[in-house]
Structure formats: C-alpha cells, structure tokens
Amino acid sequence: MSSSKPNIVLIETDQQTAETLSLYGNPVLKTPALERLAEQGVVFDLAFCNYPACSPSRSSMFTGRYASTIGVHANHMLINPNETTLPQVLKEHGYQTAIIGKNHAFMNDATKSYYPGAVAEKSSLLREVFDHVRLAEHGHMVDGYRNDPEVKAAHEWAQRNCWSSPLGHGTNPARPEKCGTYLIGQSMIDYLEEVRDPEKPFLTWLSFPDPHTPYQVPEPYASLINPADVPLPPKDNLDGKPERQKVMHIMDAMDCADDDLIRKVRAIHYGMIRFIDDTLAKIFAKMESLGLMENTVIVFTSDHGDSMGAHGLIQKHNAFYDSFTHVPFIVYAPGYNGPKRTDHMVELIDVMPTILDLAGVPVPYGCQGRSLAPFLQGKPYAPREYVVIESGEEGEPIKLSDITVRPEHPFDERYFVWCAYRDAWMGKGKSIRTHDWKLNVYASGEGELYDLNNDPDELTNLFGNPAQDRIRNELERKLLMWSIAKEDRLPMNRTVNLNYEQKKKEAVKPEH
Template sequence: MMDSRPNLLLIQTDQQTAKTLSLYGNPVLQTPALERLAERGVVFEFAFCNYPACSPSRSSMFTGRYASTIGVHANHMMINPAEVTLPQVLKEHGYQTALIGKNHAFMENTKTYYPGEIVEPEKASVLRQVFDYVRLADHGHMVDGYRDDPETKAAHAWSHTCWVSPMGHGTNPARPEKCGSYLLGDTMMDYLENQRDPEKPFFTWLSFPDPHTPYQAPEPYASMIDPAEVPLPPKDKFEGKPERQLVAHLMDAMDTVDDDLMRKVRAIHYGMIRFIDDTLARVIAKMDELGITDNTVIVFTSDHGDSMGAHGLIQKHNMFYDSFTHVPFIVASPGYKGDKRTNHLVELIDIMPTFLDMAGIPIPPGVQGKSFAFYLRGQDYTPREYVVIESGEVGEPLRVSDITVRPEHPFDDRYFVWCAYRDAWVGKGKSIRTLEWKLNIYANGEGELYDLMNDPNELHNCFDDPTFTSIRSGLERKLLYWTMEKEDRLPLNTTVKLNYSEVKTKHV
C-alpha cells in the first residue's frame, strides 16, 4: 500500500538575505518561480537564522537545537554524530532521504569530531547514514556526476578567480547548462523521475551553494540586472557601534569601496539568485508533471544573509544586523488556506519539528525549535514572542589597534576575506529580537539596542540611552529566561520514578 504522508522538500540557498527578493521588497530582482511558490503558500516576513554562519546555522537547523546546545560554535565544526537529526528520524520512519547540493553540516565519518566512540555507530548522524541518496556540490560549479565534464571544470576554475579577494566578481564565460545551479536542477529532476522509490514519501534537501562567494555568474544572468538600477543601503557611520564592525570594515578593505563597485557586486549577486530561481522553475515543473507537487510541503530559505554593503560590510560576520540574520522563508503546504503573508517570527530550528509534525512523527526529546504545523493547518497557534541568535567563539575580539596587515584594496588577493579567518569570529554574543526591538549583548561588554520601528536599518545604537533603560532591561530579562529554558534537557532524567503527582492521587 502506498504511503500517503506528504513529501518534504527543503530548498536552501547559501548566504542570501531576505531583502534580495521582490517578495521582501527588492525593486530590481524578479524571481517568478519563488513568487509562484508563494502564491501556493505563505511568506514568513520575519524568519531568522540561529547563527550567522553556514555550519552552525545548518547544524542547529537539522537538530532543532541551538548551536550552543550542540557545541557547534564555529564554521568548521559539524554535527556531533551522537545528535538526533531530521533526516535520521525521517529515515527511521520510512522516508527516503536525499541531499542534493552543499552539505556543511553532516560529517563524512565519525573519526573527526569528539574523542570517544559513538555508542551505536550504525545510528550515528553522519552524512551517508542519514541520507539514502547523496550528490554533493561545492562553491564554484562542481557537482557530483559532472566533476569530469571539461566545461564544468573550466567554469569552476574560472570562478575561483573571484574567490580570493573581498570584492572579486565577474562574468563566468561558461554556458549556464554547465554551471552548478543548472546541474543541481538536472540532478534533482533525475532523482525525482528515476532515482527515488515512488512507494515511499521523500525528504530532500536541495541545497544551492550560491549566491555565496565567488560572486560570479554566466550570461545571461551576469548582465541581467543593470548596476545603475541597484539600490544601496544607507551609509552606517559606525558611531556608537561595537568595535568589531569597524574591524571587519577595515579587514575587507571596505573603506576603499565606492558605490559603483558595490552596485556591480550586488548586481552579480542578484543574477546568481535569478539563476537559482530559473532552476527552481524547472524543478517544480517536473514535480507538477510527475503529480507530486500537491502532496509535498516545500520550504524555501537560506542559512544566513550577506551584508552586501549594509553597515559597510560584505559577506557574513560575527554580528547580528538583519543583513546577516534575516532570511527568506516561503512555505507551500498542501491544503494551506491561510494568509499569503505573516509577521509570525520563526527561526530555522523550527523546520525540524514542523516537518516531523507534518509527517505525523513524534518530535524527539531535546528539540528546542517550535513547530508551526498548527499554523499551516489553520489551527490555533501561538507564535514566538521573540527570536534568539547566537554567534562567536570564546575570547577577546580583535581591536582596530591590533590590525597590522590588511588588504590594501577590494581586489587584493593576499589575505582572503576576513570572515574566513577564525580571528573574525572570536568574541561571543547573543541577540534577542522582537518585531519592535533588537538587543545584542557581547561577552566583552559591548552592546546594541535598536528601535526597529523607527530605525529599521539599525543605524542608531540606543544601548546606553537612559530613555530606553526599561526596554533594555526587559529584553535582558527575556534573554536570561531564554538561556535557562534553552539549557540542554538531555540526557533525560530517568533515575527516580517516584513523583509527587502519583503519590498525591493515591491519598486523595
């Protein structure tokens, strides 16, 4: 008998802020496939990653647990194989699981994380145990199954000329059909038509490495957006801001970047996103042809943002501006009848419990995300009051006075980009954000408070303004409560069976 549970498709880009999409107000980039997807579902206007870097964000998303809980506090750490993950649970409950694209969350083996043995190695959350089907992709254009194609290899090699400097960008001379986003579309379509088991529901993570660096695209996408029409964010003067912002500005030579260059890089970034959108149009058309769209929950999101010049910064950094943390979040769910847009706050760790709820599978103990399946079904749902984002490693962050060498200009290829260095992520912080306010607290004593209703671009730091003392202390208290609530519940206490409610019922 055929399994009638819904298919689950998680489409994720890498390093894409919500404001890159027309659905979130972008005036120059059209993404027709995503707009059609939104018509069939709902746009969450306020969705946030839980850490503004790839691996901690993806690792928390797939465990439904915060990065600080699972111990993934840096971009080169992966999920501890002893953690329980979304694809693992779905596979155990009869789903066929697939990863097509970028990983950067699951380990390839159990020898590279914590010392010691996994108690049940066959149950470890490692890449090729939790996914039945794996086709990996790298930044640039390398995709499993096409790594020996001469044109794809040439496209990949050329892309790396844009990789090694802060603002490297350009037009890749390759044909789009030989580039990564297109090949991932082909791989996904082949999986849907030929590789999957049609008797089982599927969970697929379609994970695009773009529009992350290297900033480059083939034609027609490289020239699709006229740089002259690209809007720029307002200038941030760094007044009253944490020193780490100025450090990052200087370490990527952003003090030497003019508006014309910023517009050109943004235009390429937008072209990369349109390339993904056109690929998604092909994928969804194939799903329609196969008759599986109407029984598939589709989520489109990104793992974190890219500042793209906002706050004088490029790429991602150890900070909490919306340009780093506010991600697109579109959900199309079978039978959805609700609003086309909602201001309900969601976090990426909410995906795991929501998908399990939609599949009728119990949510494992220890999951800290909040399912919004009730909302998708039109049932009573209490949204989050706030979201919390974490970042950084223990230690004192670099100060401006510590800078001895840095790139001399945006195309200086001697030092790579600042966010790739571990030093850039030293200095822990936490951010709590409601619809109206954002409070950022850093371990070195720095802080930020933004009135998002009157200062949506986060330019004026109110942290030390006595007018807002009660707002600040209220948010600090909420963050303290969150910290206590978030403390890991695992392992569960099974040592004492006796509890008061049982005793009480015997004596009533």
C-alpha cells in the same frame, strides 16, 4: 493536507538575505518561481537564522537545537554524530532521504569526530542519514559532473577570478548548462524521475551553494540587472558600534569600495539568485508533471544573509544586523488556505519540528524549536514573542590597533576574506529581537540596542542611552529567561522513579 505522509523538499540557498527577493521588497530582481510558490503558500516576513554562519546555522536547523547547545560554536564545525537529526528521524519512519548540493552540516567520517566519547551505533553521519548523496561545492563542482571539461573550466575560472579577494566578482564565460546551479537542478530532476522509490515518501535537502561567494554567474544572468538600477543601503559610519565591526570594514577593504563597485557586486549576486529561481521553475514543473505537488511540502530558506554593503560590510560576519540574520522563509503545504503573509517570527530551529509534525512523526525529546504546523493547519497557534540569535567563539575580539596587515583594495588576494579567519569570530554574543526592538549583548561588555520602528536600518545604537534603560532591562530579562528555558534537557532524567501524579492516582483507586 493529504492523509498519506507528505513528501518534503527543503530548499536552502547559501548566504541570501530576505531583502534580495521581490517578495521582501527588492525593487529590481524578479523571481517568478518563488513568487508563484508563495502565491500557493505563505511567506513568513520575519524569519531568522540562529547563527550568521553556514555550519552552525545548518547544524542547528537539522537538530532543532541551538548552536551553543550542540557545541557547534564556529563555522566549519559539524554536527556531533550522536545528535538526533531531521533526516535520521524521517528515515526511521519510512522516508527515503536525499541530499543534493552543499552539505556543511553532517560529518562523513566518525573516526574524525572531535566530540568526546564514542559515536553511537545509530549516528547522524552523512551517508547513514541520507540514502542518496550528490554533493556540490562553492563554484561549479557537482557529483556526477566533476570530470566534465567544461564544468572544470567553469569552476577553475570562478576560483581563480572571484574567490580570494573581498569583492572579486565577474561574468563566468561558461555555458549555463555547465554551471553548478543548473547541474544541481538536473541532479534533482534525475532523482525525481529515476532514483526515488515511488512507494516511499521522500525528504530531499536541495541545497544550493549560491549566491555565496564566488560572486560570479554566466550570461544571461550576469547582465540581467543593470548596476545603475541597484539601490544601496543607507550609509553607516559605524559610530557608536562595537569595534569589531570597524575591523570587519577595514579587513574586507570596504573603506576602499565605492558605490559603483558595490552596485556591480550586488547585480551579480542578484543574477545568481535569478539563476537559482529559473532552476527551481524547472524542478517545480517536473514535480507537477509527476503529480507530486499535491502531496509535497516545500520549504524555501537560506542559512544566513550577506550584508552586501549594508553597514559598510560584505559577506557574513560576527554581527547581528538583519542583513546577516534575516532570511527568506516560504512554505508551500498542500491544503493550506491561510494568509499569504504573516509576521509570526520564525527561527531556523523551527524547521525540524515543523516538518516532523507535518509528516505525523513524533518530535524527539530535547528539540528546542517550535513547530509551525498548527499555524499551517489552521489550528490554534501561539507565535514567538521574540527570536534569539547567537554568534562568536570564546576569546577577545581583535582591535583596530592589532591590525598590521590588511588588503589594500577590494581585489587584493593576499589575505583572502576576513570572515574566513578564526580571529574574525572571536567574541561571543547573543541577540534578542522582537517586532519593535533588537538588543545585542557581547561577552566583552559591549552592546547594541535598536529601535526597529524608528530605525529599521539599525543605524543608531541606543545601548548606552539612559532613556532606554527600561526597554534594555526588559530585553535582558527576556534573554535571561530564554537562557534558562533553553538549557539542554538531554540526557532525559530516568534516575528518579517516584512520581507524585502516579501516587495520587493510586491513592484514589476503588477498594474491592
């Protein structure tokens, strides 16, 4: 690593499972820019979000603290402005900070905070922690291009045709140059060339709203992958699974979706990812031409997955399958010469302490993530034994018997998509995943236990199997120990001044 503070580019896509990339085994989609980045860095095979929904995942990542710790227990809740966040800390240590793309983590207005108590003077509000803000939404609206008639038309087409139904998808008739992914890339290039202060290190959160819904992309990406070539996940009839998953299956009309339809949606989803990859290729080329690659750390990840038909489910949900929680995680760090892949387990709350460590900036008290910097720097490193993922709001999950209206087919627009409903996230749960096993426990008393070595697709629930009592008890004990360890250390205890170590030192002071 260079002796000067490195620049940081944190690239985040939205709703992209690791398995969508060739780097994680996808047989039909090539992503050359990410593959080249991985050749120069390291791929973490086992990285997981801490909550399988956008804002809790992003909020925990930027605070280095679990969603339950910071009180972001549902999608669309945002970071308490009084929390300490990654861009805030880096800005205080001389970094120029920028967000280009989707936010869905930082509040814009302190007066609308729903957290008790006044907002501190040094707060984590969007325009206080980021020097440069260029926002984008799902579809094609990007700051700086919102009045362009072609951009508007691309956005309206996406919203009208592919937004309101569970499996709406299509080919956007717009030119690629007028679509959101391209415009975010152009905004990043403009920032690198014209906006950033060359005298300061920079942190840029490059945040693509795709490949989240609406599932649509322009040509040539819409036809890039032949749906007939797209593999499908194994069938899961959800027998022995929590009832809430059967509700998800029906409320997204997945019981009416055939294999051909799922293949078509997957092919569009893959086209969206390739569009992002081609955009990254231009950004990386620009960084090389500006001489920035020699002193820039690049992290590529996603906030959570998309089941894309696995387990008879689509999009994101209150569930813990790897299709929802396993995210890509690639790190390029100048000077790194370790293994090209590792099975060290990573949680997204590890992003904040890792980046701060690599920047030579102290990690704030109360951060619950674990820095990967020692591993990246070839120093002694003790990897995680397991990861923990949280999900759900307080309340009773809806039952099949509660359903009186539902979409009649995958293109039914009357009820929108189930994962957008508050009811879809009722029922709190936690998941603990080791290399070999996954245990999911729910407040309702339901549970899941999967033998990942023999059942990597998580099809057979062993939770009630007496033969697995030992492993279940062991994992429950680990989850209990995790719960104790993660209890919030804030505020720091400054009320007791007596310190035994200090007294021991004073006691052995030489007499004069």
